[in-house]
Amino acid sequence: MAKQLDYHTLREIFTRFQAADPEPKGELDHVNVYTLVVAVALSAQATDAGVNRATHALFQIADTPQRMLDLGEEGLIEHIKTIGLYRQKAKNVIKMSRILVEDYDGIVPNSRAALQSLPGVGRKTANVVLNMWWRQPAQAVDTHIFRVGNRAGIAPGKDVDAVERAVEDNIPADFQLHAHHWLILHGRYHCKARKPMCPTCIIRDLCQFEDKTL
Incomplete structure (x- = not known):
């Protein structure tokens, strides 16, 4: 488990996520x-x-x-x-x-x-x-967030509850609304479980993951 990143590093990480995808969306279809x-x-x-x-x-x-x-x-x-x-x-x-x-x-x-x-x-x-739906800054921790949080040091924790608390306690408030979507999408498409795409990762230089792929 990586150590918790400091505030300024977290702000830079989420500034990059926001620049790449200002309004991230969940991928489950629904009508109401x-x-x-x-x-x-x-x-x-x-x-x-x-x-x-x-x-x-x-x-x-x-x-x-x-x-x-x-x-x-x-x-x-x-x-x-x-x-x-x-x-x-x-x-x-x-x-x-x-x-x-x-x-x-x-x-x-x-x-x-x-x-x-x-x-x-x-x-x-x-x-x-x-x-x-109600745009509350609630953090839904799935396997992707758990993996990214611990690998990168964004929100380390031994279980999903600990990672949820780490997200809420450490990620700057102005990024809280979209934090879980940025982390899910990053884990789903970039920081994959078996073959993370480290060479093209936009936070590679800030991530604490020791086994980065070449």
Whole structure:
């Protein structure tokens, strides 16, 4: 695990990320906040591209909690059976939809605690929704952020909670809104797990990763 980078180095790193991509976007397709919650929940242990392929037709007919309930669990399974753990995910989406209809008048709540109380919605999913839909500086730590944070020294931590705290505590406030997207995209397309693309990395000179590729 690399040591935590200092404030000035972090500011330079995120200044470069911002210059390269001023408004980074999540890659999960959605049409409203409800479909965003569903898409993020489905993306656990699956790729965004795979989820998008499965939800393209689904969200045309089931874009609200009530319409998802009308579709039913078996109908939902037919749409998402190419996604890993699809049976359990289908059960959770239906349970979540029922709770939203019965307890929230079909409206997705905008608090982390309420979101996390929904079946299939963990802290990471809640943070993604809070960040992408309500533009709160919530940090959703996935495998990409965990890897980049520890490799580079941007946000080192032994587990995802520690990395989340490191992001919140150390990354300058004016970069907090987009921080997790910059880190995810950097990890997905540049700082890859097996073959990081160090020669073309825009933060190569600031990164603490000792085993940089040539």
